[in-house]
Amino acid sequence: MFASSSTSRRRVERPALDQALRQRVTPIIPASARTLPVAPALAPLLPGGSLRRGTTTLVSGPVGSGATSLGVSLLAHASHVGHWCAAVGLEDPGVVAMAELGLDLRRVVFVPRPRAGWAEAAAELLDGVELILLQPPGRVPHAAARRLVARARERRAALVVVTATRDAWPLSPEVAVTVEHSTWQGAGTGEGRLLARRAEILVEGRGATRAERATVWLPSSRGEVTLAGQHR
């Protein structure tokens, strides 16, 4: 089901290190290579201020609560600076809204209706893109989730899963963001328009030391997803 791709690396002959020096140096990977950037306004929400490669971020919230907007805006900055994204399982994506949230549509691949093949499609795309926004249909089987997470870790890609409920994703993600409550502002009895949405969110996960509550605009009246307040 998940065909492994063969990557061929060319071996380069390097001069041997001095024995004394070898004991002192440790191989490092620059921090920027281990993470994918998020918009500065959202950075305080995530441990380390960015999306870590190879990890899963779960964004859950009922239909219409703004979970999809939040998921999209987590990817937006990375796509803007040149990383490729895929949106799998978002059946009817509002691409105009995604562009408004900052996603660079030139670097987004959509697989809107993979139906039963969503896990396979996501796994296949993990070979090609660095971020995946996944909206699985209903509850995710344990095995499928585990395979996907392992694949994301192996390919060093960031997986952002958007679900309606927290328990639709069977594993414990590195970061779990739950939209608990959201209210729209701007519409009344005919006048105005839907202008800004204020959402109470709960951020928890293995990376964060403890659960944190925050208020975010999804989006604000200026069309940006920003943090309105953070309280522990």
Place this chain on the structure above:
Amino acid sequence: MERVAVLWFPGLSEEGPHGSEARAFADALDLVAVHCPFVTPVRLGLATLPARAPSRFYGGEEAVVALLRAALEDFGLRVATPVRLGLADGLFAGVMAAREELIVPPGATPAYLAPLPVSVLRRPELAAICQRLGLTSLGRFAALDAERVFERFGTEGVHCHRVARGELGELEGISDPRITARLRALGEPPEPVAQPSFFGGTSLAEERAARAAIRLQERFGPQSVQTALLRAGHDPAERGELVTFGARASSPRADDAPWPGALPAPSPTTVFATPRAVRLTDREGAPIEVSTRGLLSAVPERCAIAGDSRTVAVVAWAGPWPLTTRWWDRRRTRARLQILTETGVGLLLAAERGSWLLLGRYD
């Protein structure tokens, strides 16, 4: 029922090892299209065209069949496959007629189908049961009472029954939904997507993404992987378009010129490809209408979306914003309305010709 001519190429019905069949089939359809318009592929090796207009133009159905046969003669010799032509009422009878190269006169379809065996419906279970019941021909199956057929065989049985009676033209499962897209893809050879990146050429990341997308297209079909284009327009569905990955952009990108009547940001995060019907009612349960002056007939109170059994209360709304387009041709007036339900969900609705549609949801 519509008179259809059916073209059947027995030699092109099966996919060969080189995949040359689809290409030959597309060539054949091009040859036919020179003489008769609207020829549509049904599945590999099988195509249909409406016969009424060509038979009037060329002077009779026999003339159309003779003309198509002449047009395809050279082609048949070249790819070494015969072509079989049939003409009847509806696609199913047309396919049967093509097997025997017949022209079934108008109205004679039930009589023509009657002596055929039940197995031509391509439902092995149904055929086996009919055999045991002593119903050896389509005619005897068709003579059964429709209600009895429903009790015994369910909706699919009723569908077959209607086809056997000549009431319904097309048998389910006869057509391959992907064939049109496949043949169209043959016309334009797949090219690697080449978009200039920062340094002019294509970047490594881009190539990797394109390769993964193409692998996915091979597996799930070309339509499964898409990219988005923005353009100018009024509604979110007009302004954002999903196109097949790798297909060339059909129109220029959105310009920044003002577009009167467009909804300002934020746009709905979910834009339904096929908008669902919505019932918007007032306190008394009467449907809300939009007057010619662009005003709501009453205060919207309840909202029910087709396919969803629950009715939700409307707590706030904004609009309606009327919009008239194509006034020079077929005047199209619609009004957009944003509503906020009791569950806090924002919806974008549109009213057109007295009925409401759900355009999008602010997810």
